[in-house]
Amino acid sequence: MLCWILISLFVGFLNAQENPMVIYAQIGGTVTLPRVKVEENENNVYVNWYRGSENTPTIMKNPQSGIQRAKDVKTHANLLPDFSLQISPVQHSDYEIWRCEQHVLRTTSEKTYKLYNVTIPKVPAVMAGDSLSLECKADSSPVKPTVTWIPPQNSDCDPRQYNTKTLPSFPISYASVKCHSGVWTCKLEYDGRETEAKTTVFIIELSPFPDTIFTSSSSSTVDIPCSLSSNIPWSVLKEFGLRGGNWSFTPLSYPNSTQSLLELSMDPVVSWSIPQGADNKVKAEKRELKDQDLSIRNLPVSENVRGVYTCDLIFNTKKLSRKVTVEVLKISSSGGSRVYDGQSVNLTCTLGHQHSSDLEVKWSCSSCSFISSLKPPHPSSLSIPEVKLKDSGKLTCELWKNGKKLTSAVLSLRIVKAPVDIWLCVAISGGVVGFILLLVIVIICIRRHRQMMMYRRRKTKFCCCNNPQQNQKGFYKTSSRQL
Missing domain, CATH: 2.60.40.10 (Immunoglobulins)
Structure with a gap:
């Protein structure tokens, strides 16, 4: 029995003298310290995790009472289902040695870990087109990690161009939103393990939109x-x-x-x-x-x-x-939206100016007879000599470019019969005008007749006189001078 105790103490001493396992972690991130499995039946294992030189476990697993935290010890560490230690978020005070002590019956084993800091200095926002430099800084440790840069997941650029980067510093000569905006990852590989540090890069640019x-x-x-x-x-x-x-x-x-x-x-x-x-x-x-x-x-x-x-x-x-x-596309009608049967109408679909040659106008109306006779390309203006009652309906003008409809304007065209009172007014007005014209003609004729009669009376006159030399009486023709 004494021999087994000595052997277990000696093994524990050797384990304690081993170099701590190097683990890199980023401040604010999450890191896991793996627990080494000691036997198949994990229910009989006592697991104690210690921070630095503390003698009181920060967190422990007891087969009888389960997971416990030390009293008066504030910690942000938790045990995973396999009793590995997870620290989240990582703080400055966590970069030290951690010990995992395990007990199975009379056997004790211990494993130590040392946390090292890996960080990416904050990158200020840059304007699109300016230069950008990323740097991955790792504390010096017994191992030498290699660095791989992983671009943002939404990057439209080929990610393979970044996979060969093994330098801590990564310069970008021309920053673009499409390739470089988002979360960048610096992946460290060392002793068969991996650690990732992340930073967000902001590229300032206004989104493109249609002209x-x-x-x-x-x-x-x-x-x-x-x-x-x-x-x-x-x-x-x-x-x-x-x-x-x-x-x-x-x-x-x-x-x-x-x-x-x-x-x-x-x-x-x-x-x-x-x-x-x-x-x-x-x-x-x-x-x-x-x-x-x-x-x-x-x-x-x-x-x-x-x-x-x-x-x-x-x-x-x-x-x-x-x-x-x-x-803004607009349809206008010379007669407005309400037109009388038989009236002539001019329809115009326009942007307010002469549109470019790559824009095409298309007229459509299910009830309009004058649309069916149109052949492409449709004109932007239509002249209808005489509209019919059946032409009433929604008239649509569409604007197309390269086979794609850009917009459309709608005009509700209403064709109605001219009211009876309008025709009555037209007839009365026509009768009054005709009567006035006839009266004027009659007056003109009467005046001309009177002028002719006056002229005839002035030309020939007759008088009655007595001739003392002749006792004959009668009428004689005389000249106007004698009178």
């Missing part, structure tokens, strides 16, 4: 997009030097006139504010920005919103800017 947004007068509102390409906290942007931002608007009809729509306020919270004299159409956009979405939301659609919208973010050393043009 032109097509909407129509049939739509009630339109959104004008602008946002950051990655999920960057406002605190990071402020640290980088964000001073503000704005939205501005340049009408298509007045390219030399630019209006300020919104301004970015930084304090007390990041929010859009309305500058004095701004157009009323964006006043509904005064709101706090809790994410990276800088878009103008629910802008009422009208012909007045046609123009170029510019989104700017202003930093101490640089300005990010994106422009988008808003085009």
Whole structure:
């Protein structure tokens, strides 16, 4: 019996003299100290974990009472189902020697571990296109780890270009959101074990969006997009030097006139504010920005919103800017939406200006007879000499580009019969006009007749006189001079 006790003590002494197992861990991360299995029946094993030179176990496993923590010992360590020790989150005070002491009957075994720090210095946010350098720092230890850099999971670049990197420092000459924005991992490999350290890289850039947004007068509102390409906290942007931002608007009809729509306020919270004299159409956009979405939301659609919208973010050393043009498609009718049967109508589908040659207009109407006779390509203007009652219905004008529909506008065309009172007024008016013309003609004829009669009376006159030389009486023709 004494011999077995001496042997067990000697084995324990040898184990204690072994070099501690090297374990790397990152501050704030999670690390597991593996327990060495000593026998098949684990229910009879006593497991005690000690921190440094402490004599009181930090945490223990007792076959009778289960897992226990030492009294008056604050710890963030826990036992896994196999009684390995898991520390989470790792703190500065954890970088020391840990001991795992196991007892099975009269047999005692001990294993020591030494935690070493591995870290990636905080990388400040960088502007897209600037240079970036990542560094993985590991404390000096008896082992020499190799380093492999793992790019973000959402990276669109080939990850194989990073797998061969075995240097602690990893320079990137041209930072891009597509390849470099996100969580980077520095993987250390040593003595058959692995440890990972992580850091988040923020690349500042505005998301790309279409150069032109097509909407129509049939739509009630339109959104004008602008946002950051990655999920960057406002605190990071402020640290980088964000001073503000704005939205501005340049009408298509007045390219030399630019209006300020919104301004970015930084304090007390990041929010859009309305500058004095701004157009009323964006006043509904005064709101706090809790994410990276800088878009103008629910802008009422009208012909007045046609123009170029510019989104700017202003930093101490640089300005990010994106422009988008808003085009509004509209159908107009020369007779309005209500037209009388037999009336001529001109229909126009337009953006308010001559559209480019790659844009195509398509008219459609299930009830309109004049649409069925159209052959592609459809004109942007239609002239209908005479509309019929059966042409009533919804008239749709679609705008297409390269086989893709961009937007559509709808006009409800209503063809009605002309009311009876209108025709009655037309008939009465025509009768009155005819009567007046006839009366004028009669008056003119009477006046001309009177003038002719007066002229005849002045030309020939007769008189009665007595001749003393002749006792004959009668009428004689005389000249007007004698009279």
